[in-house]
Amino acid sequence: MQSALAMRTQAAEACALVDAQDSFDPVGAQNAGVELSRLLWVRCQGIDPALRSLDLLLHGGGFGLVALDLGDVPAKLVRQVQLNVWFRMRRAVEDTSTVFVVLAQETNAKSCASLVLRVERETTEWSLPKTQAHAEHTLSCLVDGSTHSAEMVRSFLWRKKPLYIDRTGSCEPAGTAHFQLISDKKAEEEELLEVEAASATEASSKRIQSPI
Amino acid sequence: MAFCAIFVPDFLLQAVIRWEPALRNQPLVLLDGPAPIFRVIAANAQARQLGITLGLTKAAAAEFRGVQIQLRNQEKEAAAHAALLDAAWSVSPRVENTAIDLVTMDVAGLETLFGSYEEIGSQLQSCCLEVGLHVHVAFSESIETARIAACAKPGPTIIPAGEEAQFVKPLPVDLLAPSEELAEVLRNWGIANCGALAALPVLSLSECVGQEGVRLHAIAGGEGNRALILAEPTHTFEEFMELDDAVEELEPLSFLLGRLLDQLCARVAARVLSVRTVLLKFELQPAFEEAFDTTQENMRTKQRAGTFRCSLSLPRPTQDAKLLLKLLRLRLQDKPPNAPIQKMWMRAVTDRPRAVQGGLFLPTGPDPDNLELTLARIASVVGEANIGSAEVLDSHRPDAFRMRKFCSSPADSLKPSAAIDDKPQTESPQAKFGFRYYRPQLPAYVALDQGRPIKVSWKGNTGKVLHASGPWRLSGGWWEENAWQEDAWEVELSFAGKNTASSAVYCIVFDAQQKKWFMRGSYD
Numbered sequence: 207m208q209s210a211l212a213m214r215t216q217a218a219e220a221c222a223l224v225d226a227q228d229s230f231d232p233v234g235a236q237n238a239g240v241e242l243s244r245l246l247w248v249r250c251q252g253i254d255p256a257l258r259s260l261d262l263l264l265h266g267g268g269f270g271l272v273a274l275d276l277g278d279v280p281a282k283l284v285r286q287v288q289l290n291v292w293f294r295m296r297r298a299v300e301d302t303s304t305v306f307v308v309l310a311q312e313t314n315a316k317s318c319a320s321l322v323l324r325v326e327r328e329t330t331e332w333s334l335p336k337t338q339a340h341a342e343h344t345l346s347c348l349v350d351g352s353t354h355s356a357e358m359v360r361s362f363l364w365r366k367k368p369l370y371i372d373r374t375g376s377c378e379p380a381g382t383a384h385f386q387l388i389s390d391k392k393a394e395e396e397e398l399l400e401v402e403a404a405s406a407t408e409a410s411s412k413r414i415q416s417p418i
Numbered sequence: 419m420a421f422c423a424i425f426v427p428d429f430l431l432q433a434v435i436r437w438e439p440a441l442r443n444q445p446l447v448l449l450d451g452p453a454p455i456f457r458v459i460a461a462n463a464q465a466r467q468l469g470i471t472l473g474l475t476k477a478a479a480a481e482f483r484g485v486q487i488q489l490r491n492q493e494k495e496a497a498a499h500a501a502l503l504d505a506a507w508s509v510s511p512r513v514e515n516t517a518i519d520l521v522t523m524d525v526a527g528l529e530t531l532f533g534s535y536e537e538i539g540s541q542l543q544s545c546c547l548e549v550g551l552h553v554h555v556a557f558s559e560s561i562e563t564a565r566i567a568a569c570a571k572p573g574p575t576i577i578p579a580g581e582e583a584q585f586v587k588p589l590p591v592d593l594l595a596p597s598e599e600l601a602e603v604l605r606n607w608g609i610a611n612c613g614a615l616a617a618l619p620v621l622s623l624s625e626c627v628g629q630e631g632v633r634l635h636a637i638a639g640g641e642g643n644r645a646l647i648l649a650e651p652t653h654t655f656e657e658f659m660e661l662d663d664a665v666e667e668l669e670p671l672s673f674l675l676g677r678l679l680d681q682l683c684a685r686v687a688a689r690v691l692s693v694r695t696v697l698l699k700f701e702l703q704p705a706f707e708e709a710f711d712t713t714q715e716n717m718r719t720k721q722r723a724g725t726f727r728c729s730l731s732l733p734r735p736t737q738d739a740k741l742l743l744k745l746l747r748l749r750l751q752d753k754p755p756n757a758p759i760q761k762m763w764m765r766a767v768t769d770r771p772r773a774v775q776g777g778l779f780l781p782t783g784p785d786p787d788n789l790e791l792t793l794a795r796i797a798s799v800v801g802e803a804n805i806g807s808a809e810v811l812d813s814h815r816p817d818a819f820r821m822r823k824f825c826s827s828p829a830d831s832l833k834p835s836a837a838i839d840d841k842p843q844t845e846s847p848q849a850k851f852g853f854r855y856y857r858p859q860l861p862a863y864v865a866l867d868q869g870r871p872i873k874v875s876w877k878g879n880t881g882k883v884l885h886a887s888g889p890w891r892l893s894g895g896w897w898e899e900n901a902w903q904e905d906a907w908e909v910e911l912s913f914a915g916k917n918t919a920s921s922a923v924y925c926i927v928f929d930a931q932q933k934k935w936f937m938r939g940s941y942d
Contacts, residue, residue, distance in 0.1 A: 207852070208852050217781060218780070218781050219781045219783070220783045220784055220826040227854075228804075228855075228857050229854040229855050229856065229857070229939065230808075230854075230855070231817070231852065231853040231854065231855055231939070232808035232810055232819045233810050233816070233817065233818070233819065234851065234852060234853045235852075236810050238852075242807055242808050242809065242810065243807055243809075244807070244826070245807055245808070246793075246805070246806070246807060246824045246826075247805070247806065247807060247808050247821075247824075248796055248800060248804065248805050249800065249804040249805070250800050250804070251800075255799050255800050258799050259796045259799055259800055259805075262792050262795050262796050262799075263792060263796065266784060266788055266789060266791075266792035267784065267785075267788070268782060268783055268784025268785060268788070268789065268826075269783075269784060270781060277854065277942070278854060303782070327922075330885070330910055330921075330923055351851065352851070352923070352941070
């Protein structure tokens with residue numbers, strides 16, 4: 207969801223996030239590339255105000271992406287949302303340029319959803335090997351990242367061979383893709399390595415060009 | 419050089435009718451004077467037909483059936499006069515504030531901008547009608563002739579150059595506004611109209627009645643010209659309403675607010691401005707218990723009524739009175755006044771209307787007016803502090819941010835972010851961890867082994883630590899009262915279910931100030 211928000215806000219579109227449990231991390235989102243000034247954040251304390259706010263937002267219109275985060279809401283509460291609510295939401299964004307994304311523990315929108323993805327965390331990457339799980343960690347080895355799998359449960363675009371969301375570029379025949387999320391620290395390290403490699407290449411090319 | 423005069427007949431009555439249009443078709447009289455000896459100072463045509471004359475006492479006026487009796491209100495008159503000036507400034511910047519019911523202005527050269535004088539006159543009349551005033555308009559080469567013509571005929575009256583004397587000739591001499599002494603002299607001489615006054619020899623007139631007579635003689639001959647005393651345009655737009663019966667409920671109050679806003683927006687629009695902020699002040703009726711100060715010996719000492727203030731600021735100025743009314747209603751719905759309302763003042767802080775060039779290839783955003791209304795409605799659901807865009811603070815403290823008003827300005831849209839300019843569009847940003855905060859942090863019980871967490875319990879959940887990384891010690895604000903210090907751990911917890919086991923990564927913190935463990939949140 208953060209990536210989607212980052213992409214949309216960087217394209218100068220206004221986006222909205224209805225946060226049902228007030229759990230959004232603005233600092234992390236900004237580091238992930240989300241333009242916070244273009245993101246309307248509605249902090250709710252429960253599913254009822256979240257759905258009411260969402261209804262108003264979708265009918266107000268004009269947003270590039272509207273996300274409803276029900277990730278922390280117990281699944282049994284989300285299940286109680288009647289199907290006509292999801293149909294109404296779908297009708298509100300139908301024939302508009304607004305993308306409506308719901309993040310929840312399980313799929314509830316049923317046939318109202320154009321695309322259903324199931325995302326699961328497979329492994330967490332620590333700097334120490336798994337065999338030393340209980341070994342002493344140091345300050346520099348907080349969580350590095352995690353590997354996730356995304357499965358396309360249902361899509362209206364099945365017949366049109368949809369693009370996979372695999373970030374490494376390796377496409378799999380099935381509707382499942384794997385991708386990796388990394389921590390800020392890891393990202394900084396990788397950027398540093400890239401810069402060092404680039405500077406080393408530049409230096410070597412200069413050395414070649416310069417007369418001996 | 420051409421001049422235009424705008425005259426408001428029965429100004430005192432129109433200042434009242436402006437707020438209660440239903441009174442326009444009813445017999446209406448205005449009273450003024452030291453209480454309790456109120457006397458009639460103005461009466462409309464219907465009241466005069468019934469036989470009401472000026473100077474009648476309140477009791478005598480009340481004898482007439484169906485007559486609406488109101489007290490003179492100078493604040494309403496001031497607002498009506500300000501509206502009249504605004505209507506004049508909508509056409510010309512050179513306006514003279516001649517009297518409370520009359521303004522004169524220079525309209526030379528405006529034909530190329532607004533059309534003929536007839537069109538300018540019609541525009542002025544419709545503009546005045548929008549602010550609730552029926553006016554007479556007249557144009558002439560002479561200021562005084564324009565003034566007299568406006569007082570005499572509804573118009574728009576256009577007096578061609580050189581025909582001023584001919585036009586003024588049949589008009590009564592009272593329109594020249596002579597002093598009481600001079601009016602008495604002229605009455606004794608049998609001078610009834612301007613033509614008769616203009617026919618008098620000016621030298622003899624000067625000897626008999628002095629310079630005032632000479633001045634009026636010139637005006638009666640169509641020659642009274644002088645320089646305009648220009649009024650300084652003001653940017654204060656204020657309206658006032660006093661209620662006979664205090665209003666308590668929001669529904670009737672919104673009707674009254676709607677009237678005030680309509681008038682304000684019409685005035686603001688006439689000056690080619692937009693409303694940026696609306697300031698509202700209510701004078702409240704004291705409650706029965708509060709009406710008498712029981713702490714004092716004199717039990718019947720009435721206390722001063724309380725006031726209620728409310729303001730509404732818009733990120734984008736608007737002239738839409740309906741939008742402002744909806745926003746004000748939502749604002750008052752959230753924070754209603756705690757007593758019935760007796761008087762209302764509304765003031766508009768204005769700004770220039772915002773004009774932005776759109777673009778075919780720019781992403782569309784929410785309509786600013788519609789967005790403001792949507793935000794206000796959502797704010798009434800979740801609270802005003804819980805909606806907006808986050809702004810990250812320059813602090814090492816985790817979760818340091820503040821909320822600010824969300825504003826999807828088209829100006830921002832015109833300048834896509836630098837990241838887009840620098841990077842190719844096809845390259846997506848590197849995906850990073852998402853973190854979910856528990857706000858407020860949940861108290862947790864953490865079992866330690868050699869200083870490292872091995873089991874974490876919080877809010878009915880217990881997890882065994884598979885991996886733990888930390889502590890990451892953070893502190894700050896030691897130079898302030900709210901100093902903070904904490905040790906953060908990132909832990910992977912496994913939860914044993916009935917059939918399956920699951921795991922998740924969490925962040926736990928030890929607050930060194932409170933000496934307690936807290937669950938901060940989880941990684942997505």
